[in-house]
Amino acid sequence: MTGAPLTHAEIEELLGVYALDALEPDTAAEVEAHLEDCVRCAVEVGQHHEVAGLLANSGGAAPAGLWDGIAGQLGGTSDQSWDRLAARLDPPGDERDVSAAVRAAAPAAVEGTGPDRGVPAPVVSLDTARRRSRRAGLAAGLVAAAAMVVAVVLGVQVHHLHGQVSAMQSAPQLSAAERAALASPTTRRIPLAGTTAGPGDTPASIVLTAAGTGFVMDDAGDGLAPLPADRTYQLWGVVGSRVISLGLLGPHPGIVPFSVAGSAPVTEFAITDEVAGGVVVSHNHPVAVAVVHV
Amino acid sequence: MDVEQASDANLVVAVGRWYEPALAEIYRRHGGAVHALARRILRSDPPAEEVTQEVFLDLWRNPEKFDAQRGTLRSFLLARTHGKSVDVVRAEESRRRREERTTRETATAAYDIDREVWDMAVASQVKDALVALPDELRQPIELAYFGGHTYKEVATLLDEPEGTVKSRIRSGLGRLRVNLIERGIEPAGAEL
Numbered sequence: 001m002t003g004a005p006l007t008h009a010e011i012e013e014l015l016g017v018y019a020l021d022a023l024e025p026d027t028a029a030e031v032e033a034h035l036e037d038c039v040r041c042a043v044e045v046g047q048h049h050e051v052a053g054l055l056a057n058s059g060g061a062a063p064a065g066l067w068d069g070i071a072g073q074l075g076g077t078s079d080q081s082w083d084r085l086a087a088r089l090d091p092p093g094d095e096r097d098v099s100a101a102v103r104a105a106a107p108a109a110v111e112g113t114g115p116d117r118g119v120p121a122p123v124v125s126l127d128t129a130r131r132r133s134r135r136a137g138l139a140a141g142l143v144a145a146a147a148m149v150v151a152v153v154l155g156v157q158v159h160h161l162h163g164q165v166s167a168m169q170s171a172p173q174l175s176a177a178e179r180a181a182l183a184s185p186t187t188r189r190i191p192l193a194g195t196t197a198g199p200g201d202t203p204a205s206i207v208l209t210a211a212g213t214g215f216v217m218d219d220a221g222d223g224l225a226p227l228p229a230d231r232t233y234q235l236w237g238v239v240g241s242r243v244i245s246l247g248l249l250g251p252h253p254g255i256v257p258f259s260v261a262g263s264a265p266v267t268e269f270a271i272t273d274e275v276a277g278g279v280v281v282s283h284n285h286p287v288a289v290a291v292v293h294v
Numbered sequence: 295m296d297v298e299q300a301s302d303a304n305l306v307v308a309v310g311r312w313y314e315p316a317l318a319e320i321y322r323r324h325g326g327a328v329h330a331l332a333r334r335i336l337r338s339d340p341p342a343e344e345v346t347q348e349v350f351l352d353l354w355r356n357p358e359k360f361d362a363q364r365g366t367l368r369s370f371l372l373a374r375t376h377g378k379s380v381d382v383v384r385a386e387e388s389r390r391r392r393e394e395r396t397t398r399e400t401a402t403a404a405y406d407i408d409r410e411v412w413d414m415a416v417a418s419q420v421k422d423a424l425v426a427l428p429d430e431l432r433q434p435i436e437l438a439y440f441g442g443h444t445y446k447e448v449a450t451l452l453d454e455p456e457g458t459v460k461s462r463i464r465s466g467l468g469r470l471r472v473n474l475i476e477r478g479i480e481p482a483g484a485e486l
Contacts (some may be wrong), residue, residue, distance in 0.1 A: 002456075004328065013457075013460055013461060014460060014464075015464055016459055016460070016463040016464030016466070016467045016468075017438065017444075017445040017459075017463050017464070019373075020376070020435070020438040020439045020463060020467075021376055021377045021380040021438075022438035022439075022443065022444050022445040022448065022463065023444065024444060024446070042364070043364075046364040046365045046369075047365075047471060047481065048467045049364065049365055049373045049393075049466075049468050050365050050369045050471075050481035051371045051474065051481050052369070052372070052373070052376070052439055052467070052482060053365075053366070053368055053369030053372040053373065053401050053472045053481075054420050054474065054479065055332070055420065055435075055439065055470075056331040056375075056376070056422070057331070058440075058475050061326050062322055062323075062324070062325025062326040062328075062329065063325065063329055063343070063346070066321075066323065066325065066343055066347060067318065067321055067325070069338065069343075069347055070321065070347050070350050070351060071318070073347070073351055074312075074314055074317070074351075074354055081342070109403055118408055119377075126402075170473075173418065190448075223427065244310070244311070245310075247309060250368070272457065277303070278307075279362075280303070280306060280307055280310070280357070280358055280360065280362065281358050281361070281362070281364075
């Protein structure tokens with residue numbers, strides 16, 4: 001586009017045609033850039049999309065043959081081979097049992113309506129900070145900021161947990177499989193460091209078993225301050241270059257299981273305060289972080 | 295994860311973990327709508343199927359682009375479908391074919407909503423809401439959305455100033471939203 005940049009008022013006039021993809025590409029790009037910083041305009045575009053979606057809405061059955069074509073391309077589109085992903089999603093043997101037990105032990109807090117225990121590992125590919133469009137840049141930036149905070153936390157030690165296993169194992173909310181996982185000599189405790197608390201304060205711990213089952217431990221109940229019912233703590237992990245959601249912890253975490261079974265090693269953890277139901281991408285600064293020293 | 299019980303938002307989260315059954319469930323829920331919209335805009339099956347595949351593969355690759363706080367997954371997928379379909383329509387060859395059959399009757403063609411909308415009750419309300427729009431607001435929306443025209447092309451087709459068409463599309467969408475709400479259909483999306 002040539003000429004002076006469009007004013008806010010001019011862009012507002014274009015929001016309807018932008019939402020219907022009825023702008024020339026260069027002008028659309030200018031509107032797109034504006035939407036990154038203007039929540040009001042972004043919300044209006046979202047509303048237009050919803051209305052247009054109703055016009056287009058069709059409940060006809062999804063063409064079955066098309067899915068085969070889509071499924072056939074999934075393996076080659078991810079950053080990892082499908083074999084690795086399949087193994088990660090469907091761990092064999094005991095790992096599967098533990099994972100299933102954890103899932104069974106975690107009722108649906110997914111929509112923020114369940115009890116405090118979270119759902120293991122709803123995870124999003126957060127190449128986010130790197131791959132999101134500029135419109136999503138705000139969120140990505142915050143995620144990146146969160147990751148940065150995680151990264152600068154130094155000297156967090158990884159402890160073996162032998163001395164604490166007995167007390168944890170007696171926690172009534174743990175299943176037999178979870179207690180068994182905790183009993184493993186390779187289980188480690190990783191203290192979380194509060195980002196707002198004073199030096200040395202430890203709001204909670206991550207307990208990580210070799211089988212890939214993890215627990216957020218705030219069993220004393222005084223590390224992570226209770227949140228209102230419409231909020232939840234959410235656990236994040238840094239895996240390679242990604243920040244992934246590891247699950248919802250609820251407003252009063254206590255002891256909450258999660259799973260990283262089959263995943264590449266999580267090198268950093270962070271906990272954020274989110275709306276009930278959790279978020280795909282965090283916009284918030286973490287309240288606690290930890291670095292895993294391998 | 296019981297994908298059949300999971301919300302759309304949580305299915306997307308699972309897709310972020312490369313959980314194929316979650317994508318399959320999303321496809322089961324919304325694939326029909328996506329394909330129908332692409333088919334309507336492109337008027338041909340092969341490109342519509344291609345667009346449908348691209349939409350779901352894009353979600354697989356970039357699930358974080360869906361923001362549940364901005365709207366529903368279906369509207370997100372349909373917006374992506376529309377954008378991709380329009381891109382195809384505007385490609386040179388498609389443009390040539392389209393121009394051969396483009397007439398003003400596109401704007402006045404009856405809406406076959408009943409056939410296309412997944413719920414008949416909703417379809418009826420959507421149709422009523424659309425019919426309640428004055429022609430000068432409804433026609434530019436139809437031409438732009440289902441015809442894949444730019445607003446400048448719409449202005450030419452309707453023989454109206456570009457600025458007028460631009461404003462009418464925006465105000466028409468706003469009025470349509472109000473009409474839908476008045477009929478008990480609350481389009482999702484954040485409030486201003």
